[in-house]
Amino acid sequence: MENGKIRWGIVSTAKIGREKVIPGIQRSRTGIAAAIASRSPVVARDAASELGIEKAYGSYEELLSDPDIDAIYNPLPNHLHVPVTLQAVEAGKHVLCEKPIALNAKEAEQLRALPKDRLVAEGFMVRAHPQWIKAREIVRSGELGELKAIQAFFSFFNTDPENIRNLPGLGGGALLDIGCYTMLAGRYFFDAEPQRVVSLIDRDPEFGVDRITSAMMDFGGGRHLNFTVSTQLTPFQRFQLVGTQKRLEIVIPVNAPQGEAVPLRLDDGSILGDGSAETLTIPPCDQYAELVDVFGRAISGEAPLPYGVEDAIQNMKILDAVFASADKGGWIEIK
Template sequence: MSATKKIRWGVLSTAKIGREKVLPGIQGSETGIVAAIASRGLERAQEVAGQLGIEKAYGSYEDLLADPDIDAIYNPLPNHMHVPLTLQAAAAGKHVLCEKPIALNAEEARQLLSRSDDRLIAEAFMVRAHPQWIRAREIVRSEQLGELKAIQAFFSYFNDDPGNIRNNAEIGGGALLDIGCYTMLAGRYFFDAEPQRVVSLIDRDPEFGTDRITSAMLDFGQGRQLNFTVSTQLTAYQRLQLVGTKKRLELVIPFNAPLGGEVSLRLDDGSLLGGQSAETETFAPCNQYSEMADVFGRAILGEEGLPYGVEDAIQNMAILDALFKSAESGGWVSVG
């Protein structure tokens, strides 16, 4: 594919995250355009296509996948449909950016290894493309924090709607798969390492059966620890602290960086309590979904390698599996 040609994206479903965040992000990217969208009903697809200025609308996912003009697929379907539709898209010759979590478990995710090697598949963790995460890791690697030993994360929102898919345990609902994947990922990203063992505590909703509050500790070896709590039934809040032997780094809005708004990092040597000694680094407004689309787009165009592919996504699921297993067993579980 020529680097002068824009990637033509097709979108499976009219899901809210696609309509409000990822599709506008792709449309604002340097490498791609949203050329088609599909829904289970043609009328709904046409409605959203009209709202977002998308050229083609399809009344089935299969019809979109059969379109020879589509280069890449964005898959924001419910969690239990991620692997089946991603495999169908890859078999149809499309590259696929799939929403997180990429599967319900690692065993299912390993099915993605069967795709053709020339079809790229990646998990849609937009945070890894945001300048604040990239800059934060640069600070960690520069050893300004000293030795990074502790990461603390919290991510929550309140949603007790029985009709919401996030509250359906059978199709992958619950806090750990929905947002715990982000807090877990922070450990892998900033430690530049894999957890050796994990332990977790889960409180499940008695009606939904989903994990509504999950807390965990991940042991990365050499004294490095990630601690996090995630919840679907607490007031909305998020934080991410990277604490080293010399300084502490705080990502103020780490996961849902506001589109069109500034974000900042706070670097603190602890000389004054209450964060009064912190130095703030502010980032200009940025669309992390556009950045993510361009990372994937440049890999498709052959301009850069794909930094995180199928194997990375499988590892994410293996860690999440271990966290669920730990809650069931009540003890530490090794991550192999």
Template sequence: MAKTRWGIISTALIGTGKVIPGIQRARTAEVVAIASRDQGRARAAADALGIPKAYGSYEALLADPDIDAIYNPLPNHLHVPVTLQAAAAGKHVLCEKPIGLDATDAERLLAVPKGIHVMEAFMVRFHPQWLRAREAARSGELGEVRAIQCFFSYFNTDPANIRNQADIGGGGIMDIGCYPIVTSRFIFEAEPQRVIALIDRDPVLGVDRIASAILDYGDGRRADFTVSTQLTPLQRVDIVGTRKRFEVTIPFNAPQAEAVTVFTDDGSELGDASAVATRIDPVDQYAEQADVFSAVVRGEIDLPYGPADAVQNMKIIDALFRSEKSGRWETP
């Protein structure tokens, strides 16, 4: 089987540390080139990762006829413009999350040329632990799922870090709040009807450093989450139904190519005494994502999530920021 040939835009750490190794583990993909605005940096990354070609500009990589798909892990304000540039060059694009600075920015991707595929890189949707969680919700194993609770935090106060630069899309909701939004949509298989947020901003950096939100999915269903860029690192998700709860213990940055454990619990005993563990065999969620997108590029399957889905996620984020200012429920 001919493999989909990938080019990587930039030497960003998310790419070199996680996504590129994931693509290289994929069954149907190969990384053939990487680009940086600094030729030396591109060459060093290529040598370290065993990538044949290194380009000193994004334009040179996009002009390479031997590349089928692009991975774009640039800072948030460059996601849409560089993705559009790649699409104009005839390349399919897997773009890092969040897809844009806001929904209006993201909507520009709805005009990509026909036949060019763009997908937001939410790798969690391809990890077996999340597929198992959705099946538990779908099947009725959990009863009627009415609540999803999430906590996700890390500590980073470096003003030079792009996550702490408000003008280019930094802050907790954009960086990690997008995960509980997309995964609650994934589990409920629905869209929130209204949202409300409580946000605290760093007085120097200007970014949201702690944010809590409620997403009302109607019919008594809700997701609530707290995310922070300035708290002890922690992550957890509980999906709670009328019969059981489903716990994802490492929901977002599951260790690559390692086994993980999820739990179901009917609450019949105190604490976790009634929890039943299920082992998920070793998997690389970035490799799974690459295989799916590679199959899309080769025309073997339909695109599971396109720009319209990404725009919807941005609309919810936009509504949370409106709620911060209004102090009221807002409609995405």
């Protein structure tokens, strides 16, 4: 650690790292973006120069062997999440890995064998954003009455045949890329685990990946999560948390603008068409910086890690069940 801060190494020059997570590390209170690696030394040096990072490596192995690096951020394509995370922990590093943690639960379960003194977490920045934290506080306060239904929609349009989201061998498709957020909303806001799921998937005939996935999850006690995600629809995202007394709308639930205020809408439904909605403004923040600080405080021992390997495995079990339901054409129990 340098001046009490965690020195981060970033594996690859992926767009999410360059544009979101590395700036988040640099804005965080606990971390320093100290090194970046690419399979190309030139690409690594260019990225380091552009982002103001001290060290650049021409291979992932060089970065992982650097004794000055405390933690690794892994934004590689989905099929490399587990292999490189295993390598990083074996090299003595803590790892924050992009979602989804793996291609399936069986692969994710390999992470259980890692040394417990090295922390591994799945990079769901939304759980560190004050808007999700505030929304759950409202749910827990009882202001919505009993939270009974969550409706989540998340879509964008991408038909680039070279994009990793359209390559099935690399873990592409809507469910793994963005459906993981909608599923997570149910676990987070219901404070419970889904018991069973039924789903419907439409696959792109050329790419073979799921381009529209819809599902209903039963959380027990009459609590339902319904979601639709798509990689080939008009860009849109919105989550509705609907209780017996009020509903809460998260307007930009996933891609909240870094450094900008965002609204929550609380509505008792007394005037239809949002006429009775009250807007709650969440102050500006950088949810990636917040996530880095959550992980950083866990590394330094200041606070426990709220979501670790077991949480990530559970996420994959649920996503596996969504795929299995579509294949079966009926309900799948989640165990």
